[in-house]
Amino acid sequence: MSAAQIMGLVASGQATSRADLSRLLGLAPSTVSSYVQELLDAGLLEESGEGRSRGGRRPRLLSVRAGDGVILAADLGGHHARIATMDRAGRPEAIQDLEIDITAGPEPILAQVTDALAELAAGRPVLGMGIGLPGPVDSDGVVVGSSRMHGWNGFSVRRRLAEYYQAPLVVDNDANLMAMGEAVVRGPELRDFVFVKAGTGLGAALVNDGRLHRGARGVAGDVSHNRVPAGGDRPCNCGNFGCLETISSGAALVAAVRADGVDIATTADLVRLARDGNPTVNTTLRFAGRQLGEVLVTIVNFFNPQAVILSGALATCDLFVAAARGALYERCLPLTTQELQIGESVAGPDAGLLGIGRRLIDQGLAVPVRNLP
Ligand SMILES: [Zn+2]
Numbered sequence: 001m002s003a004a005q006i007m008g009l010v011a012s013g014q015a016t017s018r019a020d021l022s023r024l025l026g027l028a029p030s031t032v033s034s035y036v037q038e039l040l041d042a043g044l045l046e047e048s049g050e051g052r053s054r055g056g057r058r059p060r061l062l063s064v065r066a067g068d069g070v071i072l073a074a075d076l077g078g079h080h081a082r083i084a085t086m087d088r089a090g091r092p093e094a095i096q097d098l099e100i101d102i103t104a105g106p107e108p109i110l111a112q113v114t115d116a117l118a119e120l121a122a123g124r125p126v127l128g129m130g131i132g133l134p135g136p137v138d139s140d141g142v143v144v145g146s147s148r149m150h151g152w153n154g155f156s157v158r159r160r161l162a163e164y165y166q167a168p169l170v171v172d173n174d175a176n177l178m179a180m181g182e183a184v185v186r187g188p189e190l191r192d193f194v195f196v197k198a199g200t201g202l203g204a205a206l207v208n209d210g211r212l213h214r215g216a217r218g219v220a221g222d223v224s225h226n227r228v229p230a231g232g233d234r235p236c237n238c239g240n241f242g243c244l245e246t247i248s249s250g251a252a253l254v255a256a257v258r259a260d261g262v263d264i265a266t267t268a269d270l271v272r273l274a275r276d277g278n279p280t281v282n283t284t285l286r287f288a289g290r291q292l293g294e295v296l297v298t299i300v301n302f303f304n305p306q307a308v309i310l311s312g313a314l315a316t317c318d319l320f321v322a323a324a325r326g327a328l329y330e331r332c333l334p335l336t337t338q339e340l341q342i343g344e345s346v347a348g349p350d351a352g353l354l355g356i357g358r359r360l361i362d363q364g365l366a367v368p369v370r371n372l373p
Contacts, residue, residue, distance in 0.1 A: 003044070004364030006035060010045060010062050011089045011361045014188050017059035036062065043067060044088070064089035069127040071360055072117045072165075075174060075352030077134050078102050078148060078200070081113055082353060085120045088127060088365060090184065090357025092350060094120050102134065105151030106143075106160065114164050127365040129161060130170035130356030132177040134201070139218035141171035147237035148201060167366045170359045175203035175221065176212055178347065180355030182309055183207055185347040192305045194296065195345070196223070198320070199312035200250040200267045202292075206303065212359070224249065226295045230287070244295050248288040250314055256284050267313045274317045282319055289320035293327025300332050300340065311345035 005025070009015040015024055022032045039045040046065040050058040070093070071086040081098040098116055100109055113131070135146025141158025143149055158171045170177075179195035191210045197203040202224035206213040213220050224245040231242025238245070246252050250267030257264060257273075260280045264270055273281040296308060308328065314320045325342045332340070347354060 002364065003035075003039060004361075006039060007044060007064065007088075007365070008361050011064045012184070012188070012358065016061050016063075018062070019059055021062075066091075069125040069366070070121050071127050071357055071365070072121060072129040073353045073356040074113045074117065074130070075132040075177065075356070076100065076102060076109070076113070077174070082349065083113060083117055083120065084350075084353045085117075085124075086353065086357050088361075090354060090361055092353055092357075095350070095353070096120060102148070102152075103150040106155045106157065110157070110160055110164075114161075125366075126165055126167045128168040128170070128360035129165045130172075130177070130360055131157065131161065132172060132174040132352040132356065133157065134174050136219050136222065137171055137173045139214060139216075141169070144219070145238065168360055168363055170356055170363070172214075172218075172359070173203065174352055175205045176214065177355035177359070178311060178345070178351040179205035179207050179309075180212055180358045181351030181353065182311075182345055182347045182355075183210065184354045184358050185351075190306060192303070193307040193309055194221075194299055194303065194305050195309045195311065196292070196296070196315075197312045198248065198250070198292065198310060198314035202245050202249045208303075211362075223292075223295050223299065228291050228295060230291055244291060248292040248314075250312075253284055253288055253314075257281055260284070271313050271317060274319065285314070285317050285320045286323045288314075289317075289323030290327050292320075293324035294331065296324065296328055297331040300328060300336050304336050305340070307341040307343075309341075309343065309345050311347070311351065315344045 006021060009021060009024055015021045018032050018036055022029045043065055045062055047060040047062050049061050066087040073086060074081055074083045081100050084092045084095045086092050100112060135149045136144050138144045142156045143152040146152055158169055161169050175197040178197060182195055193207050195205045204223040205221040225238050225243045227242045228244050228247060231246050233241045234246040235241055236243035236246050254264055254267060254270055257280055262280050270281060274285055310321055328342060329337055
């Protein structure tokens with residue numbers, strides 16, 4: 001039991017009272033009360049108003065006190081980064097968008113991002129720092145096998161950041177962090193879900209019982225290199241052939257539509273033409289959504305999630321989502337789809353930032369109190 005555990009339960013909204021903490025931690029109310037008092041005295045928690053009574057005296061509501069320190073967060077894409085300072089509860093304070101070119105390599109990009117974060121933090125103590133990267137990251141914070149992050153493979157982002165910050169760090173791929181952000185926005189009711197990021201690339205993440213499942217080496221959830229029959233012998237940037245990525249990623253869709261004579265360059269162009277009802281684009285999108293759905297069928301049958309949540313540019317295309325949903329309803333075991341929600345992410349552009357906040361809070365911020373016994 002640590003101060004961080006209590007802070008985490010309160011910050012995530014799982015506990016709003018001493019009674020909640022007592023139930024969740026399996027500790028006697030008197031024990032919880034003395035721990036809470038210590039955190040109140042240290043200025044880390046505060047209490048306000050009165051909650052709903054479950055019989056007896058109405059409990060005072062606990063919340064995390066904003067305080068002085070800041071969490072620093074950076075969510076990096078191929079061409080832009082969204083950075084923020086957040087309070088101790090993981091609520092964003094100042095947010096800024098930066099233009100970057102991820103292929104410039106780790107040293108200049110990390111220097112640019114940490115400089116910008118230092119300006120936002122304005123000298124306040126750093127409670128934790130997290131970064132999301134648009135490629136696979138192993139459990140040591142090293143970028144592994146990314147085809148889109150030229151110059152980053154084998155680079156330990158964690159080690160580099162540890163030179164900048166004497167604070168807890170989170171280094172992970174964007175889909176994992178966005179999934180945690182979705183969990184923050186949806187609240188504790190949503191505990192088991194599959195999160196798919198379908199943009200120019202494809203990524204996915206698994207949240208199990210409210211926690212991100214990273215797997216043995218930290219790369220769990222990647223569905224993009226599952227082989228699909230329609231992939232045939234198309235070469236994939238992973239070195240294999242016929243991966244889902246070669247059919248259902250934005251990059252693959254743009255290439256397919258171009259081969260059919262439609263002159264577009266980016267996933268954003270594709271989405272725009274889909275809105276205009278371009279028939280070539282629509283046929284291609286429907287096919288790609290179907291292929292994604294068929295790969296997700298295996299995962300839904302195996303994992304039995306509450307929800308499959310789609311995000312990224314392609315998730316804004318109704319035909320793509322409808323085709324994936326169709327495959328899931330048609331092919332999954334009926335019990336798995338009876339109450340399955342399939343739909344678009346609600347966490348919005350701050351999903352990655354919110355996920356960083358949650359992960360740092362869960363693993364424990366740099367809190368200026370002694371660990372409770
Ligand atoms: Zn592949």
